[in-house]
Amino acid sequence: xxxxxxxxxxxxxxxxxxxxxxxxxxxxxxxxxxxxxxxxxxxxxxxxxxxxxxxxxxxxxxxxxxxxxxxxxxxxxxxxxxxxxxxxxxxxxxxxxxxxxxxxxxxxxxxxxxxxxxxxxxxxxxxxxxxxxxxxxxxxxxxxxxxxxxxxxxxxxxxxxxxxxxxxxxxxxxxxxxxxxxxxxxxxxxxxxxxxxxxxxxxxxxxxxxxxxxxxxxxxxxxxxxxxxxxxxxxxxxxxxxxxxxxxxxxxxxxxxxxxxxxxxxxxxxxxxxxxxxxxxxxxxxxxxxxxxxxxxxxxxxxxxxxxxxxxxxxxxxxxxxxxxxxxxxxxxxxxxxxxxxxxxxxxxxxxxxxxxxxxxxxxxxx
Amino acid sequence: xxxxxxxxxxxxxxxxxxxxxxxxxxxxxxxxxxxxxxxxxxxxxxxxxxxxxxxxxxxxxxxxxxxxxxxxxxxxxxxxxxxxxxxxxxxxxxxxxxxxxxxxxxxxxxxxxxxxxxxxxxxxxxxxxxxxxxxxxxxxxxxxxxxxxxxxxxxxxxxxxxxxxxxxxxxxxxxxxxxxxxxxxxxxxxxxxxxxxxxxxxxxxxxxxxxxxxxxxxxxxxxxxxxxxxxxxxxxxxxxxxxxxxxxxxxxxxxxxxxxxxxxxxxxxxxxxxxxxxxxxxxxxxxxxxxxxxxxxxxxxxxxxxxxxxxxxxxxxxxxxxxxxxxxxxxxxxxxxxxxxxxxxxxxxxxxxxxxxxxxxxxxxxx
Numbered sequence: 001x002x003x004x005x006x007x008x009x010x011x012x013x014x015x016x017x018x019x020x021x022x023x024x025x026x027x028x029x030x031x032x033x034x035x036x037x038x039x040x041x042x043x044x045x046x047x048x049x050x051x052x053x054x055x056x057x058x059x060x061x062x063x064x065x066x067x068x069x070x071x072x073x074x075x076x077x078x079x080x081x082x083x084x085x086x087x088x089x090x091x092x093x094x095x096x097x098x099x100x101x102x103x104x105x106x107x108x109x110x111x112x113x114x115x116x117x118x119x120x121x122x123x124x125x126x127x128x129x130x131x132x133x134x135x136x137x138x139x140x141x142x143x144x145x146x147x148x149x150x151x152x153x154x155x156x157x158x159x160x161x162x163x164x165x166x167x168x169x170x171x172x173x174x175x176x177x178x179x180x181x182x183x184x185x186x187x188x189x190x191x192x193x194x195x196x197x198x199x200x201x202x203x204x205x206x207x208x209x210x211x212x213x214x215x216x217x218x219x220x221x222x223x224x225x226x227x228x229x230x231x232x233x234x235x236x237x238x239x240x241x242x243x244x245x246x247x248x249x250x251x252x253x254x255x256x257x258x259x260x261x262x263x264x265x266x267x268x269x270x271x272x273x274x275x276x277x278x279x280x281x282x283x284x285x286x287x288x289x290x291x292x293x294x295x296x297x298x299x300x301x302x303x304x305x306x307x308x309x310x311x312x313x314x315x316x317x318x319x320x321x322x323x324x325x326x327x328x329x330x331x332x333x334x335x336x337x338x339x340x341x342x343x344x345x346x347x348x349x350x351x352x353x354x355x356x357x358x359x360x361x362x363x364x365x366x367x
Numbered sequence: 368x369x370x371x372x373x374x375x376x377x378x379x380x381x382x383x384x385x386x387x388x389x390x391x392x393x394x395x396x397x398x399x400x401x402x403x404x405x406x407x408x409x410x411x412x413x414x415x416x417x418x419x420x421x422x423x424x425x426x427x428x429x430x431x432x433x434x435x436x437x438x439x440x441x442x443x444x445x446x447x448x449x450x451x452x453x454x455x456x457x458x459x460x461x462x463x464x465x466x467x468x469x470x471x472x473x474x475x476x477x478x479x480x481x482x483x484x485x486x487x488x489x490x491x492x493x494x495x496x497x498x499x500x501x502x503x504x505x506x507x508x509x510x511x512x513x514x515x516x517x518x519x520x521x522x523x524x525x526x527x528x529x530x531x532x533x534x535x536x537x538x539x540x541x542x543x544x545x546x547x548x549x550x551x552x553x554x555x556x557x558x559x560x561x562x563x564x565x566x567x568x569x570x571x572x573x574x575x576x577x578x579x580x581x582x583x584x585x586x587x588x589x590x591x592x593x594x595x596x597x598x599x600x601x602x603x604x605x606x607x608x609x610x611x612x613x614x615x616x617x618x619x620x621x622x623x624x625x626x627x628x629x630x631x632x633x634x635x636x637x638x639x640x641x642x643x644x645x646x647x648x649x650x651x652x653x654x655x656x657x658x659x660x661x662x663x664x665x666x667x668x669x670x671x672x673x674x675x676x677x678x679x680x681x682x683x684x685x686x687x688x689x690x691x692x693x694x695x696x697x698x699x700x701x702x703x704x705x706x707x708x709x710x711x712x713x714x715x716x717x718x719x720x721x722x723x724x725x726x727x728x729x730x731x732x733x734x
Contacts, residue, residue, distance in 0.1 A: 003370065003392060003393035004396075005394070006671070006672045007395060007670065008615070008671050008672065008689055011672070016672070025369060026369055026370035027369050028374060030376075032490070098498055099498065099502035125491060128471060128491070129496070132499035132503070135465070234374075244374075244375075244376055248375070251494075251512065273502075303372070305375065305377070305379040306375065306378060306379050307375055
């Protein structure tokens with residue numbers, strides 16, 4: 001662990017001062033912003049997410065807004081998934097691809113109105129991408145990054161907290177559906193979503209000057225359920241099989257390789273970016289797939305800062321793209337991006353710092 | 368200062384293990400990679416750059432390679448600067464803009480061959496951008512990120528070190544000119560460049576498996592000149608007036624606002640991205656410009672993690688985009704991005720954490 005140097009190139013979130021007050025101890029950088037990654041008690045924060053409720057500063061999950069006459073058209077051009085039946089108030093997880101069918105982001109698309117969409121993005125520059133496509137195709141659409149910063153409330157008790165904040169109507173929200181409302185006069189979009197499999201909501205703060213205020217309101221409302229600070233949890237997301245774009249993908253990864261085929265519609269029009277390439281991959285079959293790896297040994301390993309080769313016999317069959325100590329499995333686990341000839345049940349070896357660590361391939365998710 | 372969490376989403380450089388051995392204490396994230404930002408002695412590292420020679424891991428300065436029949440055409444389409452007379456072996460600093468004339472990166476373009484270019488980029492995703500434009504315009508060009516990682520040798524004694532490594536021919540290299548060669552069999556491009564005004568070179572390592580080896584060879588060759596580890600130096604670059612894209616720019620900044628007008632050629636063809644918008648700004652004049660600010664007080668301020676408002680009388684006239692203690696000026700200094708009505712010599716106030724700090728606008732560079 002090393003220090004991170006403050007800089008205006010890595011922007012602070014509207015919740016930044018509140019997370020300092022809550023005792024944040026570490027950050028990562030994501031979409032040119034700082035995101036909290038811990039508050040000093042990794043295992044406690046993990047179990048809080050699993051058993052209780054946590055509030056996360058995920059302002060780094062930026063929105064790319066498409067507005068104007070051609071907004072719906074641009075949204076469909078960018079997304080190889082049929083958006084024709086997407087309703088206002090509904091979100092959809094989409095696998096954005098480039099012209100070669102390579103995955104360039106995996107946002108949630110929110111339809112705010114017939115001519116207004118947000119792409120709630122992972123860690124790559126979709127603002128530039130969408131503007132390039134819009135301008136090159138001569139579309140009548142404005143592409144911008146609005147003043148919107150998500151605060152996630154995650155865990156089995158999240159619904160109780162968000163109902164206390166917003167009312168019981170949130171209990172009937174379906175997954176990825178959302179509604180615009182106010183919390184103590186602060187404009188927010190409430191969506192049932194979040195980067196965990198423990199359930200919960202995200203409150204999309206729509207006034208960056210009121211981040212600390214919203215953070216404190218959520219902390220106060222969550223007190224009866226013992227809410228505490230947290231962050232997208234490496235252990236839980238790996239146990240649950242959630243993808244981290246840029247961490248688990250490389251510059252040749254297509255959606256089929258990383259279990260996103262069910263979010264594709266190959267029948268979308270031919271002007272959708274990457275669709276011709278995706279149809280080819282679908283016909284030929286992908287060359288790699290994503291599996292889990294359970295490593296031998298009962299001492300927690302250090303996190304990876306580079307992919308680690310996976311050997312099947314003497315051959316490099318793929319890469320370990322992340323590695324974490326699983327508190328539930330009591331083993332080091334990670335994702336393999338590996339040739340399709342390698343199957344669940346296979347014995348493999350992972351090469352780290354000159355050492356070969358035996359392991360076994362399994363289906364994802366782990367839990 | 369807070370910890371940075373290791374992750375495969377923020378890749379380690381080929382020099383990573385060498386910088387650990389050299390005692391790196393802090394990092395930043397840049398182009399989805401970790402970059403060292405200090406070795407525990409900020410003032411010593413500053414004076415080493417000013418008086419001696421330092422070696423920097425700047426592998427984060429990624430290359431976007433354009434190859435193929437239309438590579439030259441794509442390079443020109445991306446760059447609002449006339450590349451017609453750019454020779455093989457020559458580099459040019461360019462202000463990449465989007466269709467609205469907003470600055471999206473400020474790379475050095477290297478012409479490696481008639482049909483092969485590198486954009487040696489600042490901290491934004493030009494790989495996606497260039498691919499979008501190439502595909503949308505149907506150009507015959509491959510856009511990729513090759514295995515190339517710069518190691519900078521900077522400071523007044525840099526030429527002696529690089530001449531000892533490569534031969535006296537490096538002494539005749541003009542600024543931004545380069546040559547491909549080998550150092551102990553390691554393929555490198557040697558270019559006279561670097562993100563300081565103290566002179567020096569960058570060695571573009573072309574085999575990522577040999578980073579530690581190259582680092583150690585440079586350290587050994589530099590021993591007679593007392594070389595030591597360093598990094599792009601916040602104090603020196605601000606004193607010298609060097610731009611940090613994304614730190615000193617926002618989503619509305621055009622090249623005229625940040626002193627890059629002399630790198631533009633408004634007579635380039637109409638298919639160059641952003642040129643129509645840039646001609647309009649040239650005709651109407653920019654609304655903001657970039658000046659220096661010298662703040663009162665002789666206690667070093669903490670670095671900014673957000674832009675700070677600059678008040679001219681009671682009006683917000685602009686923003687302070689960075690702030691550093693200058694060891695040569697013995698004052699806190701920074702860049703203002705401010706309305707053009709504000710002029711060098713004007714008294715202003717900077718608003719930080721509820722406090723008003725008096726200061727004075729000056730021309731850039733400071734030194």
